[in-house]
Amino acid sequence: MIAKKVGMTKPSIYYHFSTKEELISQVFEYIFKDHYFNSYFQTDSLDKEQFAQSLYQGGLKMMPGQDRANYAVLRVLNEFVILSEREALYRERIIKLQHDFLDGFRKLLLAGADLGAVASHNIDYKATILALVIDNLSRSVLMNVEIDYEGVWKEAVNSILNEDSKIR
Template sequence: MQTYELILNEAYRLFARNGFEKTSLSMIAKEVGITKPALYYHFSSKEALFHALLQEVCKEIRFDTFFPIKEFSTENFKEHFITCGLKMIQEQRNDPHYSLLMKEFMIQSTRDEKILEAVKAVIDTYVQGFTALLMHGVKLGVMRGENLGVRAEMLTLVIDQIDNYMTLGLAFDYERIWQYSVEQVWNGEINT
């Protein structure tokens, strides 16, 4: 693994565990096994590192990472829709640092317009992505085309709130909530 990636990995863990304010570049450098000046070679400041980390996380959680439209067919559309969301929930559960880091991004977004814009951009990929996915379902003939925008926004709200509630440590049945939400979007929409 390259030094840049090692720095991002340790920053991910330390910012999640300690928060932005309590994590120093010295702590990160020590965990990576490099000097602080070597860390400055890659990142000019703690803020620059935090922003780079945010960009990497945003790339990993974009809509098409979890809902690759090309994989949805007439035969598997509804089941795959549910499965993709369940996979997303499971991946979040399996990463103990993810929820903590997302909480830190949300806290910092109230203080930093660039972070707020990055978070909004990810949410927008979900609205656009769900709209495109539902339109794909219409083209395949497995769904009717009414209220696609509202249904896409509802699914985005559900995904975002699942993420937020998991971040808070609330023990809801997220898998069933996701499945129920997809069923509601789907209910009465199958053209068979």
């Protein structure tokens, strides 16, 4: 299927990749090279006034929508999640991606706490909540579930913000 899509013969593909597993591994590396927390969320030079909007907008950038490239990345990520149930190599890679986002949310929320936008207690739980919500919203959009994902993400963000920092 890949050979046909790129206009090559199957033997030509295997000239460059000795096994199907190597091909899949290279596809994984290529597709997810830019899929990390800091590519979606602004983490430098935040102030209290822009913290909530930065968190909200970063989450929206992660969700599939008008950006077909992001949609494709998330579709492939879902396929690798399924593959990771059987293959330890992909499970480790998926877990590494998950930890990057959990650590990213944690660091961002710690910065928000320093700014006074987020209460400093239970930061790890708040980071996990945001990671789980964005992951499930993205999956719901891919499955064409009719929900107001922007509204749900806004509520998730507001749930971790101090009252005076909430998005109105």
